Amino acid sequence: MTSTTITAGGSRLSSASASRGTTVAVAALTALALALRVTSLSRSLFTDEVYSLALAQRSFGHMVALFGYEANGTLYSIVLWPLIRVFGDSELLLRLPAVVAGTASVPAMWWAARQFAGRAVALVAAALLAVNPMAAWYSQEARAYAFVVLTACLGFGALAYASARANGARAAWIGYVAAMAAMAYCDLLAVPLVLPAQLLLVRSGGPRAVRRWRRALLALLLCCLPLLVAAGISRSRRDAFYWLPRTDRALVELALQEFTGGFSDVSAVGWITLLAGALLVGAAVWRSHGRGRERERSRLGVAAAWGLVPAALLLAVSLVEPVFWPRYAILSLPGLCLLVALAADCLWESRWGRVAAASCLAAIAALAMFAAVRQVREVQENWRPVAAWLRAARAPGQPTIVDNALVLPSLGYYDPAFRAHDGDLIVQEWHDEPLPGGFVGFKDRTGYGSVPNGPPPAATFARLARRGDGTVWMVVAEVDEDLQSDPRDGAAVAWAREHCRVQVRESTGVWALRASGCASAVASRRRSRI
Numbered sequence: 001m002t003s004t005t006i007t008a009g010g011s012r013l014s015s016a017s018a019s020r021g022t023t024v025a026v027a028a029l030t031a032l033a034l035a036l037r038v039t040s041l042s043r044s045l046f047t048d049e050v051y052s053l054a055l056a057q058r059s060f061g062h063m064v065a066l067f068g069y070e071a072n073g074t075l076y077s078i079v080l081w082p083l084i085r086v087f088g089d090s091e092l093l094l095r096l097p098a099v100v101a102g103t104a105s106v107p108a109m110w111w112a113a114r115q116f117a118g119r120a121v122a123l124v125a126a127a128l129l130a131v132n133p134m135a136a137w138y139s140q141e142a143r144a145y146a147f148v149v150l151t152a153c154l155g156f157g158a159l160a161y162a163s164a165r166a167n168g169a170r171a172a173w174i175g176y177v178a179a180m181a182a183m184a185y186c187d188l189l190a191v192p193l194v195l196p197a198q199l200l201l202v203r204s205g206g207p208r209a210v211r212r213w214r215r216a217l218l219a220l221l222l223c224c225l226p227l228l229v230a231a232g233i234s235r236s237r238r239d240a241f242y243w244l245p246r247t248d249r250a251l252v253e254l255a256l257q258e259f260t261g262g263f264s265d266v267s268a269v270g271w272i273t274l275l276a277g278a279l280l281v282g283a284a285v286w287r288s289h290g291r292g293r294e295r296e297r298s299r300l301g302v303a304a305a306w307g308l309v310p311a312a313l314l315l316a317v318s319l320v321e322p323v324f325w326p327r328y329a330i331l332s333l334p335g336l337c338l339l340v341a342l343a344a345d346c347l348w349e350s351r352w353g354r355v356a357a358a359s360c361l362a363a364i365a366a367l368a369m370f371a372a373v374r375q376v377r378e379v380q381e382n383w384r385p386v387a388a389w390l391r392a393a394r395a396p397g398q399p400t401i402v403d404n405a406l407v408l409p410s411l412g413y414y415d416p417a418f419r420a421h422d423g424d425l426i427v428q429e430w431h432d433e434p435l436p437g438g439f440v441g442f443k444d445r446t447g448y449g450s451v452p453n454g455p456p457p458a459a460t461f462a463r464l465a466r467r468g469d470g471t472v473w474m475v476v477a478e479v480d481e482d483l484q485s486d487p488r489d490g491a492a493v494a495w496a497r498e499h500c501r502v503q504v505r506e507s508t509g510v511w512a513l514r515a516s517g518c519a520s521a522v523a524s525r526r527r528s529r530i
Contacts, residue, residue, distance in 0.1 A: 022119050026110050026126060033106045033130035037099050037139040039376045041092045046380040047478055049142035050409040053094055054425040056080035062432070068233035069430060072240065073144040075185040080142075094142040102139020102146035105153055105334070106130045112157030113338050115164070116299050117345060124341035124361065125334075133262025133371040134326075135333055137378075144186035145330050151183035152194065152331040156306065159198055163205030163213065177216050181223040183331070188231055189323070190331050191220070193313055197305035197335065204298060238429075242446040243480055244322035247315055251324065255311065258326040259333065263378040264371035273367045276360040277340050283356065284343035296346055303342050306335025340364065381477060381509035387414030389505050389512060390473065397437035399464035400473040403454040403487045405441030407477045412436070438473075440464060444483035454479075455487035458495035465500065465518040472496070474513040 045053075055063050055070060055077035063081065067074050079097045087093050109129045113122035129135055129149075138145035155176055162172035184191045202213045234240065245251055260277075261270035281304075288296040311329040318324040344361055347353030394400070396417065402408055409425040412418035420426050420433040427433075428441055429449040435441075442454030456474075464472045474496075476487050487493065488511055496502055500515035 018119065022123070025123055026107050029110075029123070029126050029130045030103060030106045033136075033139075034099070034103045036131065036136045036372050037102050039136075039373075040140050040378075041095050041099070043091070043379050044382045044384055045091055045094070045410060045413060046141065047407050047410050049094065050413050050425060051427070052076050052080060052142045053084070053089055053413070054409045054427050056084055057089075057424045058432075066430060066432075067230040069237060071227065071230040071234040072188050073186055074227070074230070075147060075182060076142065076144040078185075095140055098139050098141055098143070098146040101150045102135060105135065105139075105146065105150045108150055108153035108157065109334050109337065112153045112160065112334065113341065115157050115160035116302070116338065117342060121341045121345045124344060125337045127365065128337040128340060128361075128368070129334060131365055131368040131372060132333060132337070133264060133368055133375055134259050134330065136372045137262050137375060138327060138330060145327055147186040148183060148190055148331050149333055151179045151186065152190070152306075153334050155179035155183060155194070156198070156201070156334070159201060159213070163202045163209035166208060173212060173216050177219045177223065180220050184220070184224045185227055187328070187331070188227070189314070189328060190310075191224075193310035193329075194306070194331055196309050196313075197302060200298075200305050201302045204302075238448050239446065241321075241323055243444070243483065244318070244325060245482070246322055247318040247324060252315070255324075255326040255329065259336070261367075261371045262375045264374040265378070266371065266374065269367045269371045273364050276363045277336075280340055280347070280357060280360040281343045283353075284346035287346055287353070296342075299342050300339065300346070303335055303339035307332050307337075307339045308335070310335075379508045381410065382507040383410055383414045383510055385507045386475065386505050386510045386512040387411065389514075390415050390475075391417070393514065394473055395471075398471055398473060399440060399468040400438045400475065401440045401442065401456050401461070401464070401492070402475045403442040403456060404447060404478040405443050405449050405451045406447065407475070408436075408439065408441065410477070411475060438468075442487070444480055446483060454484050455490035456492040458491040461492035461495050461515070462499075462518075465515065470500070470518040471514070471516045472500075472518070474515070476511040476513075477509055 051070060052073070055066055055074075058066060060081060063077060070077075076097065080094065083093060083096070106126050106129055110122045110126035113125040116122075135146075135149060138149075158172050158176035158179055162169040162176060165172070180191055183194075198213070202209050256274055257267060257270040259270075260273040261267070281300075284296075284300060287293075288300060310332045311324075314324040314329055340361070344357035347357040390400075390411075394417070402411065405428050408418060409427055412425045416423075418426065418436045418439065420436075424433060426436060428435065428451060431450075440456075440460070441449065441451035442456050443449050443451050445453045461472060461474075474487070474492070479486060493513065496513065496515035496518070500518040503514045503516075505512045
């Protein structure tokens with residue numbers, strides 16, 4: 001895999017041929033990445049995705065003001081803002097920016113890796129990112145995670161390019177600041193998490209590069225001042241991480257599985273991929289010890305810091321205050337791809353090293369492709385069946401309990417009866433639109449909004465039955481059983497099953513109940529009229 005030096009009179013022709021071959025290879029990998037990232041664009045929207053749309057539906061100034069509630073991932077809504085006004089708000093359109101960013105990450109990965117190593121290493125790193133199931137999944141989600149991967153690649157590539165040049169790198173430093181600022185507006189935690197790896201990288205350029213990097217960080221800080229203000233306001237209003245669990249073995253295993261096997265739900269894929277990668281990197285680290293291999297060790301160190309330190313820092317902080325979730329560490333993914341590619345390059349000198357490297361790379365790529373194809377069937381929440389039932393059977397204004405109230409925008413996306421009069425999605429916490437008729441919200445005890453804590457009590461259900469002439473609806477989604485008991489097993493549902501005719505519809509992540517003919521409620525209503 002190590003690049004060979006081209007000599008003699010045909011060097012220009014050979015170099016041009018190699019360049020054309022590389023261009024074709026990168027284009028093929030980009031096409032493969034695109035094919036893996038357009039497989040599930042029509043699946044039902046997940047709650048987080050609908051919030052991207054809810055922000056973008058507001059006027060631009062209003063959207064910016066609402067960043068005081070939603071300071072994280074603001075760049076995605078800014079990108080959506082003009083798109084939905086021209087092309088509408090279909091599921092495909094909402095996810096299109098993520099698809100573009102996720103696909104563009106592959107040539108960006110190649111370019112960033114090219115600053116560290118030869119063409120072959122860069123192609124391997126780009127190929128690993130192209131087929132990675134986690135990268136493919138979040139390139140089909142209308143949130144900013146694919147943007148984080150893209151900006152991480154661009155930021156590292158620009159920094160490597162700039163720090164290696166004493167002069168003439170002003171454009172690269174500007175590009176670095178722009179990429180890192182974009183990363184910050186996609187994920188508040190990403191920039192501080194990636195700085196340790198970038199420090200290792202820039203130190204190799206000498207004191208002058210370090211000084212320029214410091215100035216670039218100051219410029220970055222100035223660019224991020226509005227974001228920091230929005231984050232401070234958001235933090236004063238509520239804790240965005242209230243739902244995160246404490247760090248334990250199960251959470252670490254979940255992260256390992258997501259990074260290696262995505263949402264394929266095949267644990268063997270993750271463990272075999274992890275084993276192959278660990279063997280490859282371990283063998284490379286062992287082989288890189290010795291004289292004359294300082295450059296190999298330095299490159300492996302930078303890639304390891306990029307791929308491992310962000311997740312490790314999040315896990316360490318989570319021992320005190322939970323901040324870790326697998327997708328929050330997605331900026332590590334390009335670093336892991338580069339680390340594996342560099343490890344294979346270290347082993348390529350010997351015959352047995354080539355066999356081991358090729359075998360591990362083939363296993364990782366094949367398992368990644370399998371997982372990426374298998375996860376096409378995965379759905380986080382399927383709102384269509386439940387929303388179709390409500391549209392067909394629910395009378396306007398009939399009482400409808402929604403627990404958790406956070407999912408009101410998702411319900412509104414699929415059922416216009418739960419939208420505002422102007423068609424915008426309603427977020428109860430923002431208090432900028434009247435609540436839909438009949439809506440009664442509940443939440444987790446530490447969750448967002450001003451609605452009561454769930455689950456709903458039986459007295460509330462009985463009161464709503466009287467108000468609705470014996471009919472009450474109940475929609476349950478996004479319930480954290482560690483923060484409140486499951487409403488489906490609560491007192492309100494028990495009362496409904498005892499006093500009413502109950503119908504239930506359930507799909508992935510969403511459950512709905514219709515209680516009709518509630519005898520005691522109707523009788524009480526009739527007696528009150530006499």
